Structure formats: C-alpha cells, structure tokens
Amino acid sequence: MIRDLEVRLAEILGERLPAPFTGRVEAAPAPGAPGTEPRVVVAAVSAERVVGQLGGDGPRIVAGSSLPRRVLRLACVLTAVVEPADDAGREQQIAGLDALGYALDDPGLLKALDPPPATDPGFQLDRLDLTGLSAPTDPADGPVTATVAALGSFWPTGTTGASGPQVVEIRVRAGLAPVELVLPPDPFTAGGPAGTITLRVGGVGTLRLRETGPATEDFGKLALRLVAAGGKPGAGALSGGTAGAQPGVRLVDLSGGLASVTYTPPADAARDFLVVSLADADGGTSTELGRALLEVR
Numbered sequence: 001m002i003r004d005l006e007v008r009l010a011e012i013l014g015e016r017l018p019a020p021f022t023g024r025v026e027a028a029p030a031p032g033a034p035g036t037e038p039r040v041v042v043a044a045v046s047a048e049r050v051v052g053q054l055g056g057d058g059p060r061i062v063a064g065s066s067l068p069r070r071v072l073r074l075a076c077v078l079t080a081v082v083e084p085a086d087d088a089g090r091e092q093q094i095a096g097l098d099a100l101g102y103a104l105d106d107p108g109l110l111k112a113l114d115p116p117p118a119t120d121p122g123f124q125l126d127r128l129d130l131t132g133l134s135a136p137t138d139p140a141d142g143p144v145t146a147t148v149a150a151l152g153s154f155w156p157t158g159t160t161g162a163s164g165p166q167v168v169e170i171r172v173r174a175g176l177a178p179v180e181l182v183l184p185p186d187p188f189t190a191g192g193p194a195g196t197i198t199l200r201v202g203g204v205g206t207l208r209l210r211e212t213g214p215a216t217e218d219f220g221k222l223a224l225r226l227v228a229a230g231g232k233p234g235a236g237a238l239s240g241g242t243a244g245a246q247p248g249v250r251l252v253d254l255s256g257g258l259a260s261v262t263y264t265p266p267a268d269a270a271r272d273f274l275v276v277s278l279a280d281a282d283g284g285t286s287t288e289l290g291r292a293l294l295e296v297r
Contacts, residue, residue: 001154002044002076003027004122005113009078010042012112016103020085021096034083038092040100041083047076050151059162062153064120067161071124071153077131080104082144090137093144097133100146104130125152170209179276179290188296194239194264199276201257201289221251223279223286224261226272226294235270236263236296245283265296272296 006027014025020038028043050073051057059068082096103109110128115121132147184195199222208215221241225248226234233248239262241252252259263274272294280286 001072001122001156002047002074004157005076005125005150005154006042006044006078008113008115008121008123010040012109013040013042013080013100013103016106016109016112017096017099020092021099025080030083034085036085036087038085038088038096039083040096041081042078043081044076044078047074049073050075060153061161062124062155063115064157065159065161067163069155069159069161071155074150074152074154076150076152078148078150080146080148082146090135090144094135097135097144097146101130101133104128104146104148120157122157123152123154125150127151168210172207172209179292181274181292183294188236188263188265188294190265190269190296191267192265192296194262196240196260196262197274197294199252199254199259199261201254201259201276220254221279222254222259222289223277223284224250224252225275225277225285227275227291228270228272234272235266235268236272236294237266238263238274244279244285246285249283249285251279251283263294265294268296270296 010025010027014023017025017040021040024037024039026039026041028041030039030041052073057073059070061068062071080100082093082100084090084092110125113125113128127150129149130146131149134142134145134147136142136144180200182198182200184197186195188195201222206220223244224238224241225246226236226238228234238248238250241250241261243249244251250261252261273291274294275288275291277288278286
C-alpha cells in the first residue's frame, strides 16, 4: 500500500536523478547519516481517504489481477528530503533539490511508476503532482524538501479479487421536471365519459454504459398510477398501455417526450392524483417525476 509507493518512488528517482544522487534515494526510515555521499529520503507524511461519487467506492480492476478488488482510495502527500554528504552543505542540497523538482515534474514519471508485468504493486496512481520545493537557509527551520501529491488506489499486495457475476451494463435514464399534463377539453364529471390525458416530459433519453462505450436509445416506459388523499387507491381507473407489476399501475411508452393514458372517472365526485414515475426493469414504479390533480365533479 503506502509503503509500496514509497519504495517504488525511491527506486525510480534513484534511476533518474543525476550524480551524485544516482542510486542514492531511499524510502524512510533511512538509517544513520548520509556519510561521504549525499542521499534523498522519500516518505509519505499524510493521507486522506477519497470518497467516490455515483458508486465509485466499489471493487476495481487494478494492476496485478484481472478480477476486481476492494481498494482504498487515498490522496497522499509525500516528501523527498535532500541530505548532503558529510563534507558538503547547502550548495549540494540546492543542486539535489533542483534535480528533484525537474524529475518529479516530468509527465512521464507517473507512467514510470507502473509495476513490471505480472507483479502486484499494492497501489495504482491516477495523478502525481509536484506541489512545492522548500529550502530554508537555517537548518533549524526544517530540511530541504520537495513535496508531491499523489491520488490513487491502494490495497495490500496479494489481496484476492472478487468472483462471481460482474456488472456489465449500467442504464441511466433522465427526464426533466415538471411533467406537463394536457387534459381533454371537457372536464371530468362523475359517471361521465373517459378522456385521454397526454403527458409531456422534457429532455428525456436513455444511456447504456458498457465496457465498449456508451450507447443511447429510446427512453422506455413510464409507470402511472392513481392515488387519493392519504395515499389510498384512486377512485377512478386508468387504461391504455400494459398492466404493471404492481396493482393499479399502467406502463405507457414515452416516445419523443410524449405519452398518453385514458382516465375513466368514478361514479361519484372525487379528487384523484395521477402519479408519474419511471418504470423499473420489473415493470414497477421507480423514481417519481411528478403528480397532478384530477378533479371529478
């Protein structure tokens, strides 16, 4: 996990820094003093958990396994401290800081951190950014340091991947509220004739997200039902479309932003509410888009 990143970053920097820092980069803790050769010490000094959006905290396919694994999303801060040789001083530290800054700002460094094939690295970075260089003139004010910010996924090496069915498609549907209802020209009356209600929904569409890329298609169906005050079943009746999986639900096609349903008023005066929802995959009601009063006199 984080230790794996420290070690890997130290290895790559040790290969990329010029002499006298070539091969002289270590992951903390570095024992003893540098001695006759300078060195750079890499350490992760903080990490914060990154919360995913829209289900982004689920298992992921990361380096080292073809199966999705549970990972920890972290934003880490790492430092690279320049320690001079015994007979050198600030001039050597500044030279090392210059080299560090240039190496850490290289866009190719992120790719270079990728592990060798068929290995399990324990981390996979999305970003690695140089955020600052610090070179106090008084050693009491702190070490000569380069700081980087890393964002990525972390897991213990050897973690077993999840098995079983995988999500191969996500269907996203959207409709803009409010839903507009167009009622028949004559008002509904108790015991009177049925009438057709037209529904207009703006900005509709369906997006299917697959590994091969997104694809768009028709919106699908709306689920319509009647309710009265207190959530009781409505007094009137709906017809048209097909019967839904739940009692009293009618499924109607939405095409070009338009759908229609027939409402038959009850024998007595009533106040019914037409509830408009998305239809789920099982033919029931899902997200409610709106509701409108149907008053029968």
